[in-house]
Each structure stands twice: as structure tokens, then as C-alpha cells.
Amino acid sequence: MKIFISNFNSKYLETISAEKLDNIEETFKKFSLIKEPMEAKIFAINDLLTAHQLSKLKNIFDKINIRFLLIYSNNRKTILAGKSLKIDSIFLKEQEI
Numbered sequence: 181m182k183i184f185i186s187n188f189n190s191k192y193l194e195t196i197s198a199e200k201l202d203n204i205e206e207t208f209k210k211f212s213l214i215k216e217p218m219e220a221k222i223f224a225i226n227d228l229l230t231a232h233q234l235s236k237l238k239n240i241f242d243k244i245n246i247r248f249l250l251i252y253s254n255n256r257k258t259i260l261a262g263k264s265l266k267i268d269s270i271f272l273k274e275q276e277i
Contacts, residue, residue: 181229184221185211185246193218204240211244219248224258225272231261238265 183196193211198204211218220241222229234251241249251262251269262269 181222181224181227184223185218186221187214187216187218204237208240208244211246214245217245217247219250220246222249222251222253224251224253224255226254227258228255229253229258229261231264234258234261234265234267238267 181198183198184192185194185196186192193214196207198207222237229251238249249267251258251267252272253259253262253269254272254274256271259269259271
């Protein structure tokens with residue numbers, strides 16, 4: 181899974197490879213100092229993210245001023261989990277990746 185963090189001027193601030201979500205809060209602490217709104221795009225290709233994991237990510241992002249969250253995945257369960265949490269989620273076919 182990769183997470184792209186950018187501001188609304190389309191300037192990428194960070195690309196994060198997150199294999200495990202256990203210590204993800206530490207990774208995002210530095211973004212809490214940025215005062216302008218940011219957006220996060222999660223690419224979970226061939227990865228399953230549960231509703232619990234996405235809820236945890238969403239709560240962390242809310243704390244650090246990320247206003248827009250979008251998930252791209254080729255896993256239907258990940259897409260459904262995102263939609264259940266009211267996260268914009270887009271299903272990608274293997275060929276589109």
C-alpha cells in the first residue's frame with residue numbers, strides 16, 4: 181500500500197509505503213505541524229484494508245488536517261469498507277493499474 185500526501189496546490193509532500201499500519205501514527209506526526217489543508221490518496225493494490233484499519237487511518241488523518249481522502253484499490257472488500265466509512269473509494273481493474 182502506498183499513501184500520497186499533498187497540499188491542495190498539487191504539490192506532493194510525501195509518498196509513504198505502509199506495509200503495516202501498526203506504527204503509522206508516528207509516521208504522520210510531522211504533518212500535524214502543517215497548517216494548510218492536505219489531501220491523501222491511498223493506493224491499496226492487491227491489498228485488503230479492513231473497515232477497522234481504514235477507520236484508524238481516517239481518525240489519524242482528521243487529526244493532522246487532511247481534508248480529502250481517496251482510496252484506489254482493486255480489492256472489492258477494501259472499496260466496500262471505504263464506502264461504509266464514507267470515504268471516496270474507486271475500484272480499479274487489474275488492467276487499469
